[in-house]
Amino acid sequence: MTDDPAAEARHAEKMQRIQAARRDMMAGKTGEKGLLIVHTGPGKGKSTAAFGMAVRAMGHGMKVGIVQFVKGAMTTGERAIFDAFPDLVSFCPMGEGFTWDTQDRARDIAVARTAWDEVRRMIADPAIAMVIADELNIVLRYGYLPVEEVVAAVMDRAPMKHVVVTGRNAPQPLIDAADLVTEMTQVKHPFRGGIKAQAGIEF
Amino acid sequence: MTDDPAAEARHAEKMQRIQAARRDMMAGKTGEKGLLIVHTGPGKGKSTAAFGMAVRAMGHGMKVGIVQFVKGAMTTGERAIFDAFPDLVSFCPMGEGFTWDTQDRARDIAVARTAWDEVRRMIADPAIAMVIADELNIVLRYGYLPVEEVVAAVMDRAPMKHVVVTGRNAPQPLIDAADLVTEMTQVKHPFRGGIKAQAGIEF
Numbered sequence: 001m002t003d004d005p006a007a008e009a010r011h012a013e014k015m016q017r018i019q020a021a022r023r024d025m026m027a028g029k030t031g032e033k034g035l036l037i038v039h040t041g042p043g044k045g046k047s048t049a050a051f052g053m054a055v056r057a058m059g060h061g062m063k064v065g066i067v068q069f070v071k072g073a074m075t076t077g078e079r080a081i082f083d084a085f086p087d088l089v090s091f092c093p094m095g096e097g098f099t100w101d102t103q104d105r106a107r108d109i110a111v112a113r114t115a116w117d118e119v120r121r122m123i124a125d126p127a128i129a130m131v132i133a134d135e136l137n138i139v140l141r142y143g144y145l146p147v148e149e150v151v152a153a154v155m156d157r158a159p160m161k162h163v164v165v166t167g168r169n170a171p172q173p174l175i176d177a178a179d180l181v182t183e184m185t186q187v188k189h190p191f192r193g194g195i196k197a198q199a200g201i202e203f
Numbered sequence: 204m205t206d207d208p209a210a211e212a213r214h215a216e217k218m219q220r221i222q223a224a225r226r227d228m229m230a231g232k233t234g235e236k237g238l239l240i241v242h243t244g245p246g247k248g249k250s251t252a253a254f255g256m257a258v259r260a261m262g263h264g265m266k267v268g269i270v271q272f273v274k275g276a277m278t279t280g281e282r283a284i285f286d287a288f289p290d291l292v293s294f295c296p297m298g299e300g301f302t303w304d305t306q307d308r309a310r311d312i313a314v315a316r317t318a319w320d321e322v323r324r325m326i327a328d329p330a331i332a333m334v335i336a337d338e339l340n341i342v343l344r345y346g347y348l349p350v351e352e353v354v355a356a357v358m359d360r361a362p363m364k365h366v367v368v369t370g371r372n373a374p375q376p377l378i379d380a381a382d383l384v385t386e387m388t389q390v391k392h393p394f395r396g397g398i399k400a401q402a403g404i405e406f
Contacts, residue, residue, distance in 0.1 A: 052255030056280030077259030200260030
């Protein structure tokens, strides 16, 4: 877009400075550890990004365990792909639906407990490199599981185990314990324009 | 967690009200259209969520085209999984690296143009249901492509074609044109704690 040699030179010089600064920054990053990752906030992409991380890990031959605390119809797409890699991913849709659909608090609590037991089993399994507790935050928000118990169990994992927790309203003790927290914020949403949930987008 | 029948009943009643409100809300959502989706913001998960959407769409047998405007080493994980579905996904890593690494503005512009031509080809291809322009926002930010040209081409797509654009600093005209915009905000990042990029997490 420019044929100005002086501008090109200034650009190259600026980029050299950025590159040097990045190299300095990255040189100090030498540690490895299993991360506790939280995707929260009211926006979209929390579970989708977690499933994307699952794909990334699977591509490295790492085994991934996924427990869904809230079962919707919203996972048929990923499910079909994950099913092609049975040795790399265990997918457990434990929840029975959104809590406003079940309307049975005692049953919701029992289901949350069963799902949580599965997460703990996966965290304890040395063959599983990454455990995704999808929508666990919703269950914590409703008080169906004690936050302290969940945080303690996650913090007690093996050093290289990655744990990913999704759902809006992540409790503060979980955020405090996490290594990486991303908040997804909704800037614009098509439901507002009368568009329904569509295959490949929402499910 | 409670044996109080009155509390159980209040919970069930509250959930019935939430369910009814949700049904009312969703009943008005009957439209279908190809969406322009933008993942922006300084946080992680922008590309990862886009690749997660690719997996979701592929699971429905929808074909996905992905063009990466900035090639890093950061895609080996997804790549290995995508390569197992050559009929469902075309993956084009067109960029040559971060612009602070190439230090050659003229070449960066030429590469951006080539990548953009590929996006336009995919948008025009009726067999492709979803086009992901990964890190296109970075290229727009640097002025390597005219924003107006990009927005016009994206808006001119077939009615059911989904386009996903990622990268921080999405330009306002693209946000204005989009159906769904999510901003990823960084709440906490492990690089600050001296942890390096790890397989299955960053790449």
